[in-house]
Amino acid sequence: MDIDVRRHRRAEIAMHGLNHADDEYTLYYDETNNHRLVRITDTGLNNEAKCFVLGGIGHRGPPRELNFPALRAALYLQPTNRDLKLRHLGSGDFLRLLGSVKVGTYLQWLEDEGFYLHLQAIDPIFWSIVDIIDSILAEAQDDRLNEMIWPLKDTLNTLVRADLHAIIDVFRRFDYPNVGATRRCQFLEMLLETMEPGRSLCPPFAFQMLKGVLQLGKQLDRLPFLEDETPGELVAQYRDFYMARLSMMINAHHVLDAEDQVSREVSTWRFMDGDRRLDHFRFAVSHEEVGIQMSDPVVGLIGKLCDFIIVHSEAELVEARAELNDRQRSSLATLSRLLDRSLDESDIFANFVMAPSHQRRLWAFLDE
Known part of the structure; x- marks a missing residue:
């Protein structure tokens, strides 16, 4: 399948004033909560329909050596841990993870090394119901x-x-x-x-x-x-979000986790910039690509954050924010700085397909 990147990206850049869309970056990808299919069953939904997050870490310029041994040493990871995963840093919900010493160390290391975060976070419930409004407004004109x-x-x-x-x-x-x-x-x-x-x-x-x-x-x-x-x-696939990022940042080097279903499909796409075929992405096995491993914890953490925001009221979030201990506050502040720095670099780096009120709650919880 041929994909005309000019058709996909020009209107978005002009409409939203997206900056640095043509710059050279190296972006590593992982994902969380990719349930492949969200459907209605006789008893409810076939899964919990938690937020899908696609993203990871990135830096300016072409691929370079990443100091993964230093991160492993800082986290005291055992040599037997073949892949770095969020579960190696902590467990539980978002607040419990914020209280983990290793999560704090990981986030601080990303900040000290100057990495950007890039992500697309999708609430599958919100994404599956907006067609009701879109249908009425499209027909009503x-x-x-x-x-x-x-x-x-x-x-x-x-x-x-x-x-x-x-x-x-x-x-x-x-x-x-x-x-x-x-x-x-x-x-x-x-x-x-x-x-x-x-x-x-x-x-x-x-x-x-x-x-x-x-x-x-x-x-x-x-x-x-x-x-x-x-x-x-309700949700058949998340491939459009892969297509959107690969179509938008055409001068970036995209390194994606070789997940079987997605890699098979995306590998059949030809991204065309006019008559020029782009060769700007590749798939890699996570335990052989440290950038993907380094992306797993932050993608999982953002997924936990989004789910935490969705299930709590504004008042509950204010109360939870006030009750954070020092370690939780420190890790939350580091995550907030990483996201702010990334958005200052490019608006493309953070895209939340969530209800507007949930997005406002998320940023309020991060920035207070």
């Missing part, structure tokens, strides 16, 4: 509503998350995302009815706006992104 697209998606996500089990039951009854034209009215009506008990979680105006848009959807002829889909399949 109303510029005023388009200006409200992100608040609408945010409110929908809040209400879906308020009683996810009940919403999944609605999805199951209507073969979501394959709702189809004839059942759209019943689907939207039942969706509104199921979300009604959670309305107190949203500002009154936000709830009424979402309610009005869903009612508008019942008057339309079709919901274009909720037709001709595989019933019950």
Whole structure:
């Protein structure tokens, strides 16, 4: 499959003012929570649908020798540990990991060595429900509503998350995302009815706006992104995020973990810059590529952070932040500096496909 990188990247760069997209970097990749498929079963979801994170560490310029022995020594890793993994540094949820001495040492070492972090973090629940809003706005063709697209998606996500089990039951009854034209009215009506008990979680105006848009959807002829889909399949793959990064940073050297399914598919892609075929990525086995090993802990840690943010309210996060011990505060501050430094280098380095309110909570928790 040929991929025209100019078509993929030019509009994004212009729209978002992305900087240093043409610069030379070396970027190492690992991933976490790649469940391959998130689907609806008779009892709920086939997995926990935790945040998928693709990313790792990087530096300016071409590939260079990485001082991995120094990191191993600093972490007191046993020679029998063939690969560096997050589990070698600590265990538990995000807060417990922040309290690990080895996690703090690892983050500080990355900062001292001047590495950048790069990542794409995707909440599969948010990603799978936004087609409801996108379908209505695409069919309605109303510029005023388009200006409200992100608040609408945010409110929908809040209400879906308020009683996810009940919403999944609605999805199951209507073969979501394959709702189809004839059942759209019943689907939207039942969706509104199921979300009604959670309305107190949203500002009154936000709830009424979402309610009005869903009612508008019942008057339309079709919901274009909720037709001709595989019933019950919320997430089929994450390959588009590989494509996005490889299409955006065409002068970078991308070194990806040789995960069987992804590597087989991506290896068939031809990235074309006009008539020039790009040769800017390769796959490597993690235990033979130290840059991939060094990427595993940070990708896992970001995944834990995203899941932690999603399942806690703003008030709970404020309380958790206040109760951090000195070691946790130090590690969190180092992670925050690493992300800030990376974003200062290039806006491309951090992309969160999450509800806007969750993104605001994440940055508030990091930066307070």
